[in-house]
Amino acid sequence: GAVVSQHPSWVICKSGTSVKIECRSLDFQATTMFWYRQFPKQSLMLMATSNEGSKATYEQGVEKDKFLINHASLTLSTLTVTSAHPEDSSFYICSARAFEVGTYNEQFFGPGTRLTVL
């Protein structure tokens, strides 16, 4: 149980275009989903916390107009990188918080999306 999927797993796009990444909890309802960014050989950097039906809470320094997050249902959150530029290239990982599996605040992670902006 507690499986999180992400789509796509890898995307290459041109500078100036927008890219949407989907994160789904497959076998549980996730009231809270998280979006992280990871640069090579570094730890995870939390970008935003997404609660179903409400606006996402962004971490300091993360542009909310640049990284649009929508959490429309209990199983789906999306991250849209708008007008992507090469500096947005990174590994984006989503996770979901699963109360139902009884492990309190444990997060289950999606497989990640590697974004390369040319």
Add this chain to the structure above:
Amino acid sequence: ELKVEQNPLFLSMQEGKNYTIYCNYSTTSDRLYWYRQDPGKSLESLFVLLSNGAVKQEGRLMASLDTKARLSTLHITAAVHDLSATYFCAVDISMDSNYQLIWGAGTKLIIKP
């Protein structure tokens, strides 16, 4: 300042040896998580430690939590090549509805045959 420090950051060791990775944190917490990340992959949950004195074991890995010392350890017994990965600890400092995890920098473990 809220800090989670992992030590060491990089470790190369021979198969068959034992070693311990340390995770020190600077604030009160009684919940800590260990994750594994393989190159180019996402994070896999290894252990959830929910109270002082918690000890969990899975195969050659054993994790423990000492909330008084603000220390968690991940012990590797008789290491094998398959355990090569980066290991992260994350400290849960959530209070009420304010949910927050603080991540360690990660320990890159390379196990040589």
